[in-house]
Amino acid sequence: MTTVHAALRNRLLVCRGSEVDDWETTERLEGYDLECVAVSPAAPDRLFVGTFEDGLFRSTDGGETFGALEAGFESEAVMSLAISPHDPDVVYAGTEPSRVYRSTDGGDSWTHLEGLTDLPSEPEWFFPPRPYTHHIRWIEVDPFDPDRLYLGIELGALVVSDDGGETWRERPPGSRRDNHSLATHPDREGRVYSAAGDGYAESDDGGDSWSHPQDGLEHRYCWSVVPDPVDPGRVLVSAASGARSAHTASTADSYVYRRDGGTWNRLDGRGLPMGEGVVRAVFATTETAVYAVNNRGLFRSSDFGDSWERLAIDVDDGLETVTPRGLVALE
Template identity: 70%
Template sequence: MSTLFVALGDRLLVCQTDAQRGSDWRVLSTLESHELECVVASSERPDRAFAGTFENGLVRVHAPTDGDDISIEHLETPFVSDAVMSLAISPHDPDVLYAGTEPSRIYRSTDGGNSWTHLSDVTDLPSSDEWYFPPRPHTHHVRWLEVDPFDPDRLYVGIEAGAFVLSTDGGETWEERPAGSRRDNHTLAVHPDREGRVYTAAGDGYAESDDGGESWRRPQDGLEHTYCWGLAVDPSDPNAVIVSSASGASSAHSVDTAESYVYRKTDGEAWTRLDDRGLPTGSGVVRAVFDTTNEGSVYALNNRGLFRSDDFGDRWERLQLEWTDGYESQTPRGLVVLE
């Protein structure tokens, strides 16, 4: 069975199919009264997901099996606020979960979200006085969390906006703003087969690292729109990357003024814009979010629907899901694909 967790602005869709290519989908909706920020799930525990919301804290979602309905739990947490902006599940243990909040704090659970520990405070870093989120300039938040697949104690953090932050000791200490790193990091990624490789799609451009985030390079050639958001890496090729990007925040996120694009880069090549490949881009399309499968497929979610490519972006096919006008007016918050 394939299960997709689709986080829109005002609901979570759980899409399931038994068909090999997903032609017959069952779609269930939950958390309609919540403002979603993120969603995570693990292939080792496909029966559950975790959703972060802006005003209702952290929710554990139990995916339906054998035709059952979705069930949800609002978890009791010691977080500094109910604004859960980012989540990550450790690739080393599906019960180890990280959460990032607004204002910027980072927490860890080792029992699947039942209890939590506040890691050392990232706001003690020297640059924290410069961090701010433009729509709410009095504050900032942890936009993305990533756990290194080769070292469970190595953590990568994107602060929106202000810094890339990393820890080599499980969050006991933090390092900030290494050479070449971006400031407005939106989406981070790692590669399961390339130790040390880290990627970021940031508001101030794209960057990648080969030494676990200690230093960064910025391949920008061909990237005409540099406000980057969504990010996907080919599981079979660490040098093949897809990003969604726009000219700025308004054209990325606001449906009324949206104009976003998708670019792809391979080893030694400039970025190429993926126009006319079956994936909507351009005027009226908000920036996409992505997820990949171990089989090499990449999925894209934007306000026009859900799409799949089996050749890493050469051609895209729309998933045959009911996509209402209400969905077209929303900016996607997250996507998890379990196959």
């Protein structure tokens, strides 16, 4: 049995099933403006969802019920979440404006990790639609070092900590400025992937320096990135020509690319909708499959993008106007 949690702009879809046509879908947190979702395979019943105006929610029964957490954040806009792969009780939350909080008890209490906004580049950070602020779009915990954190500031910097958030360093050489999502690989120490508004980037030294393999990537406003669980040289990204063609259904024109260690190839005609009218996909992986959600549905690939099947989840037609925000999958 697989469970997929898809955070849309106005609800959370909790999807459970195995075969293509055998899925049960329930909707939770209807009417909230969702931003992110996180769950650890080590604690699958404990689910966290961040919202833009109503703070942080937690479920302890696999998404059946949710309660609002009195986390004490300075802002109710929770934009990003990450659970440590080393300890499911260690949870990180990023907000707008850019602040990072850590819980070591599964979300019962939180500590503000200070010093982030003291970085020299902070006056240059801004989020274009709301130009007088900025936020932490992504948090990634290194799978080889629990104290090494990677943050994507939208828009402004990639930020790294080597000591669990006690100190921060910004903009390592070659890093992108507009990082939307980051990923690491459990079998390749030092490998970090970035999908950014200013292009794709990857690092082989734990984020200390970055390269820009772009050959074949015709759309370079990148949004979601996942590596192949069994091959760190293979990676998927969703991309568009700009923000309007990525996020807004009425003007959407987005694509999915795969890199097999060399040039990028667009995955046209494989069963995953892309192109005109399709917003950028959000990805999640398990040990055996990659999942993608866009405004045309939820899809699964067992061959890392060579072919996709649309899963029969029960969602009303309003999905076509909604932009997905987050996705997690558990098998």
